Amino acid sequence: AMNLTDFHDSALLKLDIGGPFLADVVDQQTEEYVVVQISQTEDAGPRRRRQQQVVYNWSLPLSSRRNQQIITTRTFQIPNRGTIFINIQAFLQESRSVPLSMKHQYLHANIEAQVTIASIILVGVYVLIILEIVHRTLAAMLGSLAALAALATVGERPSMIKVVEWIDYETLALLFGMMVLVAIFSETGFFDYCAVKAYRFSRGKVWAMITLLCLIAAILSAFLDNVTTMMLFTPVTIRLCEVLNLDPRHVLIAEVIFTNIGGAATAVGDPPNVIIVSKQELRKQGLDFAAFTGHMFVGICLVVLVSFPFLRLLYWNKKLYNKEPSEIVELKHEIYVWRLTAQRINPASREETAVKCLLMQKVLTLEMLLRKKLMTFHRQISQEDKNWETNIQELQKKHKITDKILLIKCLTVLGCVILMFFLNSFVPSIYLDLGWIAILGAIWLLVLADIHDFEMILNRVEWATLLFFAALFVLMEALAHLHLIDYIGEQTALLIKVVPEDQRLAVAIILVLWVSALASSVIDNIPFTATMIPVLLNLTKDPDVNLPMKPLIFSLAMGACLGGNGTLIGASANVVCAGIAEQHGYGFSFMEFFRYEFKL
Incomplete structure (x- = not known):
């Protein structure tokens, strides 16, 4: 037991308790457990003694393994200025020691104020990205810095070690490793070869080719990680569009849509699904890998059938072909690449300065050539190629495999990596x-x-994308510590409880689906899913609510996975695709992505 009297004007008390607790269990009934009782004295008047009133009871089930240490955190509101008493009692079957550790922290702002601050920071980050005031990586860094400053202001000051632990290094390692593999793969000419083969298979019909690419991306994403799928597909798509004089942006956006849709079909296709099937409480109620995949697969098949005609409707009046001849388009792209290369050279020595000057001279020469071609050629809109068979022969001569030995090595390594991805699942x-x-x-x-x-390979790594993800992980974890995600879950549960019982299930399914979709389009769907699962489980156990568990969990999974299509930073695959496209000179803005993805 301990007494706290130095909280002054604090609004919240945060407790971190470490011990041999059961992890990943919601309201687990065990024979051994620890009860943390928080009480406070209240002034009953000048003639009566001050009475001690129990404010909170917190039960923590104990594990049989006494050597493991799991830290659990909970925040409590302080109702008055009286002394706070914390009593910890262990209920054991036999007398033995239980190692515990406890740390308390005072927070100066209540939950509503913290949620307001977190919302303002999140809106500010989106304003910076939407208006393109700064690069999205810098916007995420500024947002994470503002969120950390807000945490320090309310009284929670995470250490540098703690902030670094918030970064998901497994995701960053996956991105970095796949970027290196793709960079070496591109040296073989394999992407050009695949582009020509896809054009031949579609018999020169653009929409047949786009439909085929989207369908393959959706199928692969059901078994592979979405990020891996887009890292393999984006270079092929860009090269294919360059060959056919298409604008790659629209084709890439369509592929990302179906990548996120396909990832929701199985229990291993998207991180929210992995979190759901990993919960022991859900497995005990019959929601294992096979049951989850069986239900979600049927639903996603219906979503795909509806999405293809809707995508065609969205692009109905959109000219997928470039409005200029392919020769001019390629020249413009070449100028952009040379200029970008010159800008990346830091003139620290005389040789580097000379190289930069030579590159800028080449840019000026190409710009003069571009002006002459623009004066010579009339602007014309390409139509679907009627002589595609003749073009195929020319393209096959131009785009061949350049290094067959390196290609065999790349295919061998990539095949082993993908096989290990499957086995890992x-x-x-x-x-x-x-x-x-x-x-x-x-x-x-x-x-x-x-x-x-080796430096050439490292230059092809999307360092800005990796830094963006690191800053985004810190930002989302800081917003979670400001109770933004918990607040969304609690408010959703309160809305469900006020609905009449005969309409409650239908309203609950629709509400969970749309709240999950909208929330996942603006915040990371991984912490949101992890927060909503206990909320929904407690809701289904409430006898006054009387709701089945499985429909709500499926609604959460569907909304969290498909909600990534809402915005550019709603899913990891979106950011990776945008980063690779930007490196190739075909970057698309937040609003351009939002205009098509959010509607779908």
Whole structure:
């Protein structure tokens, strides 16, 4: 037991208790448990003694393994200025010691104020990204810095070690490893070869080709990570569009839509689904891998059938072809690439300065050539190629495999990496995370390919995208500590409870679906899903509510996965696709992405 008297004008008390507790269990009834009782004295008048009133009871089930330490956190409101008493009692079957640790912290702002601050920070980040005032990476960094400053203001000051722990290094390792693999893969000419083959298979029909690409992306995303799928598909799509004189932006946006849709079909296709099937409480109620995949797969098939005609309707009046001849488009893209290369050179030495000057001279020469071509050629809109068979022969001569030996090595390593991804999802005895698999595959390919110009490979890595994800992880975790995600879940539960009983299930399914979709389009769907699962489980156990568990969980999964299509930063695959496209000179803005994805 301990007494707290130095809280002054604090509004909240935060407790961190560490001990041998059961992890990942909601309201688990065990024979051994610890009860944390928080009480406060209230002034009953000048002639009566001050009475001690129990304010909160917090039960923590104990594990049989006494050597493990799990830290659980909970925040309590302080109702008055009286002394706070904290009593900890252990209810055991036999007398033995239970190692516990406790840390308390005072917070100066109540939950409503913290949620308001978090909402303002999130809106500010979106304003910076939407209006393109700064690059999205810098916007995420500024947002994470503002969120950390807000935490410090209310009294919660996370250490640098704690902030670094918020970053999901498995995701960053997966991105980095796949970026290195794709960078080496592109040296073989395989992406050009695939582009020509896809054009030939579609017989020159653009929409047939787009439908085929989207369908393959959706199927792969059901079994692979969405990020991996888009990292493999984006270079192929860009090269294919360049060959056909198409604008890659619209095709890439369509592919991302179906990548996110396909990822929702199975229990391993998207991180929210993985979180759901990993919950022991849900497995005990019959929601295992097979049951979850069986239900979600049927629903996603219906979503795909509806999405294809709706996508065609969205692009009905959109000219997918470039409005200029392919020769001018390629020249403009070449100017952009040379200029970007010159800007990336830091003139620290005389040689680097000379190289930069030569590149800028080349840019000026190409710009003069572009002006002459624009004066010569009339602007014309390409139509679907009627002589596609003749064009195919010319394209096959121009775009061939440049290094067959390197291609065999790349296909071998990439095949092993993808096989390990599959085995990691279905075989629990493999103790390698996806990030480790990608990193080991990248190192293996670097050794086999005998890369001497290592800096060239590193220059193709999307460092801005990796930094964006790191800042985004910190931002979302800080917003969670400001109770934004908990507040959304609690308000959703309150809305469900006030609905009449005969309409409650239908309203609950629709509400959970749309709240999850809208929330996942603006905040990371991983912490949101992890927060909503206990809320929904407690809601289904409430006898006054009387709701089944499975429909609500399926609504949560559907909304959290498909909600990533809402905005550019709603899903990891969106950000990766935008980063690779920007590196190739085909970047698209937040609003351009939002205009098509949010409608669908």
